Amino acid sequence: MGSLFLICHYFYQAPKYLFWLGLGYIVPSFSLAAQSFMSNSELALSAPLLGGMYLFGAWASAYAMALRKNGHAHSYWCFGLITIALLLLSYFSYVDNQLWIRMLILNSTIAIVESLVLFSIFKNYQHIGIFNKIVDFSYFFIVIYTFARSLIIYLFLSNIEADMLVTSVWWLMMLAASIFLSMWFAIVLLGTLVRDIIHKLNDERLKDPLTNLLNRRGFYEKAKSALSYTSQDTYFLLMCDIDHFKRINDQYGHLIGDSILQQVGQIIRENVRGQDLVGRFGGEEFILLLQVEDQHQAYRIAERIRVNIEARQLSASKISVTASFGLAQIFEQDFIRAIGVADQLLYSAKRSGRNCIGLDHTKVIFPVLN
Structure with missing residues (x-):
């Protein structure tokens, strides 16, 4: 032995x-x-x-x-x-x-x-x-x-x-x-x-080796498992994309870009709860599964993340970044459809000026956290 x-x-x-x-x-x-x-x-x-x-x-x-x-x-x-x-x-x-x-x-x-x-x-x-x-x-x-x-x-x-x-x-x-x-x-x-x-x-x-968050496969597996346990809870998908990330990479280099990805991932982790899932969806995009009581609670989590990313100076170069979001409810455990809706709302937020949250199917909200 x-x-x-x-x-x-x-x-x-x-x-x-x-x-x-x-x-x-x-x-x-x-x-x-x-x-x-x-x-x-x-x-x-x-x-x-x-x-x-x-x-x-x-x-x-x-x-x-x-x-x-x-x-x-x-x-x-x-x-x-x-x-x-x-x-x-x-x-x-x-x-x-x-x-x-x-x-x-x-x-x-x-x-x-x-x-x-x-x-x-x-x-x-x-x-x-x-x-x-x-x-x-x-x-x-x-x-x-x-x-x-x-x-x-x-x-x-x-x-x-x-x-x-x-x-x-x-x-x-x-x-x-x-x-x-x-x-x-x-x-x-x-x-x-x-x-x-x-x-x-x-x-x-x-796991994603850079941020230590779930990768796309991991997020899919964990999210589908969570959604299969119960149909009574309310779930929202939150998509997050760092604004002008390509410009940051071109100006400061990929090492700084990687550091920013790690720190944004850490900020997201710090502002969610234990039951929430967080993953890196690819590139500069992150995805979250939020188990909440209603849309207002999901929105407040998204806004808290947005405000903290905007307020934090990232990497050794003290770079300020912002992020845009898309928030969509998952209906009848239709996980794939909710990803598509959240992605559309995210790019609606991008077109509306960035650093905001795409909410519902028709509008982009520029929220103020009370």
């Missing part, structure tokens, strides 16, 4: 946290494999080294989870705890050889290191999807299990002889639980990662 995480990170440009999570799986597995070939005396001599590998794996996994949530892994605390644990492991290996105490120190330290990132994981718990919640709770159960493992060692495996440990029922149960939880967590995380990648690719397919 660790190798799979590393492959995803290096060859499929998956998130950076997968690199650390891969190390969190791989490094302890080397330690476990080495233990299988050692005698009891060799285990005692190599306990600090092998324990250090387990502890590094725990920190790498915790750090990966913190990266995934853009949180803090408290690495200084972790490495302080790991240093103390390694000193204690050395003492109970070379001075006073106590297997069960080494096991208790190792598992307790792993549990504490893993638990330090729990706050970062759950601080925005209510704002994440169900699949990410499953990943977070899976990690939480691993932390709880690690604490429980320390308790089991203290209660049932204290003073156990090394020869008897590997045949102990408690040891076999802990080993089975560790393997199951590790596999479960890896599968859940990979499933969530694949889902996130698919969503990201779909978003890229539906």
Whole structure:
């Protein structure tokens, strides 16, 4: 599983946290494999080294989870705890050889290191999807299990002889639980990662890369989906076109033109609501789907956008621009017809002097915002 995480990170440009999570799986597995070939005396001599590998794996996994949530892994605390644990492991290996105490120190330290990132994981718990919640709770159960493992060692495996440990029922149960939880967590995380990648690719397919708004295809798909849910709400289409944009491109260059498109897109986003759809329809033209109570509310949204575009000086060159609009109601979910009507009203606004809103089918309104 660790190798799979590393492959995803290096060859499929998956998130950076997968690199650390891969190390969190791989490094302890080397330690476990080495233990299988050692005698009891060799285990005692190599306990600090092998324990250090387990502890590094725990920190790498915790750090990966913190990266995934853009949180803090408290690495200084972790490495302080790991240093103390390694000193204690050395003492109970070379001075006073106590297997069960080494096991208790190792598992307790792993549990504490893993638990330090729990706050970062759950601080925005209510704002994440169900699949990410499953990943977070899976990690939480691993932390709880690690604490429980320390308790089991203290209660049932204290003073156990090394020869008897590997045949102990408690040891076999802990080993089975560790393997199951590790596999479960890896599968859940990979499933969530694949889902996130698919969503990201779909978003890229539906987004305009310059403005990060919906592109024409994305707007069509989202708008038709919204209109199919209900026939009771009132919807309006708003077309927006930057005035004299070709002249701006010719005078200032395409880089300035691109900057203006980005900033106009941002102004539109700032002046709509969460349920409204915003897309770049092509060139200097934008399109919006407004779910409103009536025409007056739709008009006020359009006017607010118009006023803010006119008032803002855009790009580093402090260029003032205006925009013209066409506003059309969607009747009986006739989306394509409404686009045509809004487009006609937009060009009616252009012919009437620009920087205004084409409204209804017969007139252009030069509104004053109260």
